[in-house]
Amino acid sequence: MDNDTGSVNHKLGRVFNIQKFSVHDGPGIRDVVFMKGCPLRCLWCCNPESQNTFPEIGYIQNKCIGIQECGYCIKACPKKAITNSTVETPKIDIDRRLCDHCGKCVDVCPARAITLFGQMMSVEDVIKEVQGGNASWRTGGGITVSGGELLLQADFVHDLLKECKKRGIDTAIETSGYGDWRELERICRHCNLIFYDVKCMDSDKHKAFTGVNNEVILDNILKVASQFPETPVIVRTPVIPEFNDSWKDIKAIVEFITQLQNLTEYELMAYHAFGEPKYRQLGRKYRLERVKPPKKEYISDLQQRANAILKKKSYK
Amino acid sequence: MEAAAKVLTPQEERIIKGLDKEELTTEEAKNKRQRVNKLLARFRKVPRVDIQRALLFTESFQETESLPVVLRWAKAMENVLNKIEVVINDDELIVGTCGGTGRHSILYPELRGCWLEEGLQRLKEQGAYLVSDEDIKTVKEKIVPYWRGKTAHETYISLLPEETRYLIYGDDNYGASGLMQDNANINATLNWAVDYQKVLEKGFLGIKKDAEEKLNSLDVVDPQNHIQKTPFLKAVIIVCDAMIAFAKRYAELAREMARNEKDKIRKKELERIAEVCEWVPANPARTFHEAVQSQWFTQLGCRLEQPTTGVISNGRIDQYLYPYYKKDLEEGRINEDSALELLECLWLKIADFVPLNATNAKSFWEGYAHFEQTVIGGQTRDGQDATNELSYLILKSKKEFPLHYPDLSVRIHSQTPEPFLREVCELIREGTGFPKLLNDEEIIPHLLAQGATLEDARDYTGCACTEIRMINTSTYMVVGGNINLPAALEMALNDGVLKLKGNKQRLGVTTGDARNFATFDELMNAFRLQVEYLVRHFYIRQTALEMTNAMKLAAPLMSSLHDVCMNELTDIHQPLKGGVSADTGNINLNGFGTAVESLAAIKKLVYDDKKITMNELLEALEANFEGKEALRQMLLNAPKYGNNAPYADQIAREVDAMLLTTARKFKTPNGHQYIKFVPVTSHVGLGVVMGATPNGRKAGEPLSEGISPTQGVDMKGPLSTLLSIDRAKSRKYANSLARLLNIKLSPQVVAGEKGLQDLMSMVRTFCDLKLWHLQFNILNSDILRDAQKNPEKYRNLIVRVAGYSAYFVDLSPQLQNEIINRTEHQHM
Ligand code: SF4
């Protein structure tokens, strides 16, 4: 059941970024709201700061101006988690095991070398931030809610999208589809466009590379298609070497999605390693270091073959 | 979220593939317009200084000392037009040059002849202009001695109180202090576009006839006639005759060359040239070819007559040439290709003339700055959309013609047709920085508020950098100058003391020790007082310049094409009763973004959050942040203007309101002056001499440009920048204009059909927001960095600097860096 939202919605959600002026996530010029927290752990994830539901601190070493001139964070940390770096002198090290994400170091860091991923924002805060750029709504753009996985904060996302629609802001979501159907159903009611990831048809392999099986995901997308036949769906597949980059893998996905009557586009997204520095910022290890991005020609060949099948099935 | 692949603009692709010699950019164009391609192949980059105009002008002035200035000017023009070398080069269709064959600059010794003595030598050494030793000798011996003590610049300097002079010039009357910077010794007139249509429709014979009739009906007993009207009309008649005679010299030359020409085709062409020059500009143009030739003769005459800021504008070229284009097309005399060929022959003529903007103040006007604004689109006098086939054809030429001439502007309004906007955005996407966009929705109401009629307002043309002009109504305005806003703020922080080039001096007013300011408002007030002090001196300067120019300058040719002058029968430099002095902003403010961000940082860190003290701030600035990096980082990370966030945008609005109010406190004989935000490249030059500023900027770095935020701080995408610019407009009075805004985009942001649509949306948003001006740079910084390292490879890389495009490799390293650093609004 929808809760009727009042004029000012104070419901809180955890957002790790609002990207202004995005031109690749739906029609027009858009603002993308990234929700924090994801039940999947895709090895290639290029937004590792999106995965944990709790706030996290990121540290960008080359922005740090060093302890000789600064060192404010060391003094500010109540947990003694920050110390003079023994390796990268004269900079700092953060012991993530001691850190409880209180954010005190973030407040004092003059260089914004330390940042906090995951601010609590109300629906109203988000609307203000995105509507502040209200000129973009005249330009065929709108808001795209992404993640993380927005289904983990479904209530908030639902209210946000509903509020946007009420104000005439175009809405889109980007989802892995991994979550409760009832939540997804509520959210889809307020969406003008759905980006839906289908990563692999082989459930075991899916689990090995993302941490979860794919049954729920596939089940949900069929439900989306049957319940929201008017809402366009764009299916995306990240093409990851050694995981799903064979034509066999892609073909299986393509054959599956031909049954979606609201499919408007199928997009292959080539693996890239641009997320790697973020792993360092979070003090984590990037596990696909050896993996090379696939060749451009290879991807466009796969895309063409996929399109050929989709066309043959008399899909536009 | 996917990483965008690197997308190159067409310009970048041509460069990387090594296709960077001067030629038309498509095979089809090359085949269809071989003549243009041949002319381009001979195009020479480095201009030569040609001294003919200076010599002939001086020669005449030596003989006319007893005459009124307007007649002296006419006779000098006559001497120049009768004797200057006439040349017709191979393959040319449009003929006429101000200074011989090839690319050239000419000299105007009447303005600042004394500078030439050392200035030419310096130009030669810098290598940006070719000057022969012989010519330098001639200038020193024959030209400078006559003008010493007689130039407009000397009169002007002598009319300035010493305090004012020192604030502007410091120790060098041909340089700049850095606190203010004057363009008065470069150009005579702020900007100009003449009524070309008048020449096309009446011819100079018709204009002369009007003058003769008026002269005959003047009552000779009336003293006002004696003093003013008679000499003016006589001057008009002299220049009309001189213009006609000049064209006839070309007709004769063409005929003679035709007689000796072996090649049958060229022979015919030369005969045609002879016929055209025999007929125009004396008579009304009958064909497109005649119209283009007549237009060129007219602007050539204007270029010889006076140096106007950034050279004379082409005006609304798609409007006044259209009837000739249409008629020729209908009657089968031309087709699209031959029309393009003629237009491009005109572009080549324009490209061959380089305004000499050098002074002793370095890096103020770099890269052969030129603004012969060529305006297309917009509205007709009765408010319809004015776009026609010629507008499209000119856009096409701009895509295919490789030189950054002419400076192209498109007037955008709410009814700009979608297909036209599409073509405009396609051209923007080429990445050459063309066209610049002027917004009718802002400019027309602005002109109405100054008292223009609706028809005249709708018929405005772009002029100079981002300024505007109503060709028959706007009166003349002397050249303006720059005020360095961050320097005013520094004086507010230091009780009137400013450090320039490392020397501290009390240049401003005493506003007290900033350490004792209890509130931010006290600081704002001190800032206001410093600005007011500078603006006051600016007005003193402005009056001195208006007086000087009325005494020293005349422009009978340009005046003969101006309705107000022909009604009042006086030269444009004299006080005029009619007309609208809604001219184009003289108080040019530099470093608006730097000042606003500095104020926002101080408000936040010193007054609101109390994270630092005023004393700490001042010490850090004094030390140029040596050992104070933490403090500098706080300043850098304070709220920034340009992100559509209220904190800094609100301060921008307050500063804007303060500036508009201050500008209205004073008057010159012409009335209140307007403020504008057109740095050209002076924000770099003014930055070089300045110390550190409270926005975290280190000493010597460039100031912010135009109305834009500081380079690199607007991180929330161009729409947020547009909105901030909108918020920063206080709308207190309609006395601010030419708010220059430069947005740089990566090619991938505008790639593909979607990218094109998004770009169109941005332009529509700009139009909706009623912002004055917008220009795009579409490049990526890797390319620019590579161009810095390998200038040879990138000779042809054109970037938009500020209101004009220039070759990237022509710019100084500082300006190159500045362009690289301007935020690249790039999607991740
Ligand atoms: S977030 Fe808190 S606990 Fe963690 S490092 Fe910073 S100050 Fe220490």
Ligand code: SF4
């Ligand atoms: S506060 Fe920031 S800049 Fe200072 S030492 Fe810590 S991380 Fe580095």
